[in-house]
Amino acid sequence: MTLLDGKKTSETIQQEIAADVAEIKANGGKVPHLAAILVGNDGGSVTYVTNKVLACERVGFGSTLIRYEDDVTEDELLAKIEELNNDDEIDGFIVQLPLPKHINTDKVLEAVDPKKDVDGFHPTNVGRMVAGLSAYLPATPAGILQLLARYEIETKGKHCVVVGRSNIVGSPMSILMSKPNYPGNCTVTLCHRNTVNLAYHTLQADIIIAAVGIPGLITAEMVKEGAVVIDVGTTRVADETRKAGYRLRGDVDFDNVAPKCSFITPVPGGVGPLTIAMLLKNTLRAAKREVYA
Numbered sequence: 001m002t003l004l005d006g007k008k009t010s011e012t013i014q015q016e017i018a019a020d021v022a023e024i025k026a027n028g029g030k031v032p033h034l035a036a037i038l039v040g041n042d043g044g045s046v047t048y049v050t051n052k053v054l055a056c057e058r059v060g061f062g063s064t065l066i067r068y069e070d071d072v073t074e075d076e077l078l079a080k081i082e083e084l085n086n087d088d089e090i091d092g093f094i095v096q097l098p099l100p101k102h103i104n105t106d107k108v109l110e111a112v113d114p115k116k117d118v119d120g121f122h123p124t125n126v127g128r129m130v131a132g133l134s135a136y137l138p139a140t141p142a143g144i145l146q147l148l149a150r151y152e153i154e155t156k157g158k159h160c161v162v163v164g165r166s167n168i169v170g171s172p173m174s175i176l177m178s179k180p181n182y183p184g185n186c187t188v189t190l191c192h193r194n195t196v197n198l199a200y201h202t203l204q205a206d207i208i209i210a211a212v213g214i215p216g217l218i219t220a221e222m223v224k225e226g227a228v229v230i231d232v233g234t235t236r237v238a239d240e241t242r243k244a245g246y247r248l249r250g251d252v253d254f255d256n257v258a259p260k261c262s263f264i265t266p267v268p269g270g271v272g273p274l275t276i277a278m279l280l281k282n283t284l285r286a287a288k289r290e291v292y293a
């Protein structure tokens with residue numbers, strides 16, 4: 001069994017990006033600049049956005065963090081998005097999810113200029129991805145593709161079972177794994193929390209991508225010998241023995257599943273760190289005007 005080291009892969013990608021930025025700077029080009037909108041004080045969201053800003057500093061990007069209290073109005077958010085759309089200094093920006101319930105997330109995401117949508121959540125980028133056109137790919141699925149490619153995992157003709165149908169991970173992942181590219185070219189089954197007899201499907205999988213947010217859902221009995229298992233779940237569960245008061249649990253029962261796998265991602269240190277690396281990569285592409293050339 002080989003552990004897929006997302007932390008190390010993320011560092012490698014960030015080093016590659018930093019080298020690119022150094023070259024841009026040496027040639028007097030525009031330094032990539034990412035802006036992030038964070039609403040509220042949710043612990044996870046604050047951590048992720050802070051890490052995104054720190055990662056920008058590490059690779060030499062400019063960054064702007066825009067924070068609002070939980071009670072920000074939808075109109076205020078939309079006005080800020082319009083401002084960022086028209087700000088030439090900002091190459092790309094994100095709105096950290098989830099947003100409070102009184103905000104219409106779809107409306108907010110649709111307000112982002114697709115050319116600056118480095119999260120790849122705008123319907124234009126989603127549609128372009130489905131059509132196989134140049135697009136910003138959502139960071140977590142793009143990170144998983146990087147892991148598969150950098151560990152040279154064979155995917156052509158394999159059966160990939162994606163568990164979870166979110167717009168951020170499961171749904172785009174299922175589409176990307178079916179495309180006739182490497183990594184991809186799989187036969188894909190998309191399962192979710194209402195799938196009847198989930199084990200029937202996962203047992204047929206050469207590659208399982210679990211992104212449903214149910215800790216420990218995928219047990220050893222549900223996994224075929226030699227399967228590749230990618231765990232996207234990062235649920236915080238209470239743990240008083242930890243300083244933070246919680247620990248992260250993936251969707252996969254790692255200890256019992258790992259011995260059956262050819263490759264598996266840990267939680268933490270698997271897919272999560274790649275999300276940030278691929279956001280930086282998208283921002284670099286935005287600054288280079290690569291996607292909508």
Ligand SMILES: Nc1nc2c(c(=O)[nH]1)N[C@@H](CN(C=O)c1ccc(C(=O)N[C@@H](CCC(=O)O)C(=O)O)cc1)CN2
Nearest residue numbers: 048094095096097098119139234268269270272273275
């Ligand atoms: N606008 C967006 N919102 C959200 C996205 C996104 O891609 N864009 N994805 C998730 C959260 N997320 C990034 O925003 C994210 C999740 C997890 C990690 C990560 O590095 N996880 C670490 C553990 C970190 C910890 O201790 O909590 C790991 O798995 O090793 C990075 C980014 C939802 N919202």
